[in-house]
Amino acid sequence: MIAYIVRRVLIAIPTLLLISFIIFAVLSLAPGDPLSAFARNPAITPQTRELMRKQLGLDQPWPVRYVKWLAASAQGELGMSFAAKIPVNELIKQRLPQTLKVVGIAYLIAVLVAIPIGILSAVKQYSIFDQAATTLAFIGFSLPSFFTGVLFVLIFAIKLGWFPTIYDTSLQVRDWHSFTLQIRQMVLPVGVLAVQQSAALTRFMRSSMLDNLPLDYVRTARAKGLTERSVVMRHVVTNSLIPVITLIALGIPTIFAGAIITENIFRVNGLGSLLINSIETSDTPVVMALAFIFAVLTVSFNLIADILYGVVDPRVRYN
């Protein structure tokens, strides 16, 4: 087990190195000049621009810059933002809490909604409940999340006026009133992300339950005279959760990617909107850092999923 984890971590490191190299190469080889914004500014002469280029290290060939970037990021320094003129770390530190709050709550809700629905769907297979849940799940993952957002805004914000259309990041929670405002403005972004995630999870939970229900151990449990409730809850559900736990871990990077879309709709001042803005302003260090963070998330949760799989399922052998 330990050897397996160590080996997986050792594979993850070169994977991340390679991904960071690919992203860096893509960003460096792209046409377009990060300093092009200054080219339009008459107050900045071409000489000044060349000086800036030198100071930012942009006159060096990109493989050299990659090695420097790598050395710096290994020490936790992700560079300076061209646009905001502050360290990327600082920028991320400002934006991260917004994203984490929305994404974390959304995922928690998605899991808490999806698992019971999946269980019920499987236990009452082909019932009206199951068919309704199946249809809803299909609707859930056929709706692009930006369009779910548009529909939610139209129905709940514009028509019903229950929630604001825009997320106010400057809101400080001080008292009960501001707390309710904060909750209200989080409902829609959280809802959009939760709908999408729970749709897929419901289906996984259902199919995992359906895989387990006809197995011999279930018959044995029933033959022992256990109530149906305890057969399902104690035996089938725990076993069915094994593959689902892996999928829950694997879903975490996707929900962060989903945040790019919802933050754009609701103007949440988080990492996703930072990424879009930085791409549009050619703020390469920020784009690089964020893309790399997304890669780290994906690789680590793949790793966690694999390890979890072994922890919760003793049948898994490591070779």
Place this chain on the structure above:
Amino acid sequence: MAQIDPALDVSPATESAAPVRRLIPGIASRPRTLWGDAWRRFHRHKLAMIGSAVLLLLIVIIAFGPLVYRVDKEDLDFTAVQSPDIVSRVIQTLTTGTTSDGLGITLAHPMGTDDLGRDIFARVLYGGRISLLVGFVAMAIAVGLGSLVGALAGFFGGIIDQILMRVTDLFLSLPVLPLLLVTIYLFRDQTTRALGPVLGIFMIVVVMIGALAWMSTARIVRASFMSLKEKEFVEAANALGVSRGSIMFKHILPNVLSPIIVAATLEIGNAIIAESTLSFLGVGFPPDTPTWGRLVTDYYQSLQVAPYMAIWPGMMIFLSVLSINFIGDGLRDALDPRSRL
């Protein structure tokens, strides 16, 4: 990789065994074929049949609609600026007795017009061609690439398999949406210059979506190839001196078609969503190329005053992807009854 001990892994068929066929002795029926059986199973899947009908209808309308409905996407109708769509017209007439533009119920602009007086139906028809085409072409790239990688890895095994599977793992670890956004944003000017404004963006969008979506197909195909290459028919083909290329693509690949078709169907839906998301985020097609996702973004600003403008194109995305997902589910039941979502 973590693997389940095969001796302990009991993977049962999730469905109860196929209902006992009506085997009436003495009646020689026509021989049943694999595809005939699949068609029968697909036919029984009601939602898949509905999905097929809806998708077919959408394709026909989008392909031939402009021949009948001769309004250009850029035509401006100053007599009807931001005039409501047919559904809003009916609702407004029923509730207030008249419509907001006073024209009552007409069929002139079935999906309404936008703030410049452009016909939304014409724009949706135009956008649909691009959005659906992106779906199909990106799928073809992803499935073609995935099948090739999977076939090579599964057939040759050994070091080739090792390398190709490491590459697959690497691609699975890439942050897809950020990478799509970055590459398309950075390289679209170049491809536009080389191939023209519509084709240039189209190619980069399709290639990037395809290049980041082939991995699941590769894994499915590889697994099938690994088991099939040990079968007698492959041995026979080998003994007859059939070339390796022929064995791979003429003998083994047709046996892997079922899972590939299922994966391909679902991939079309994913690609349509990916393209519309990119366009929505402002990184796909430019404003003068109104794909469905682009239309939703452009009209989102007017959601308060004229919600139908963003809803119609969004509904088209939803409807086509939903139909495709139902078809995919039906195909999975029909072609690949053991695996299901």
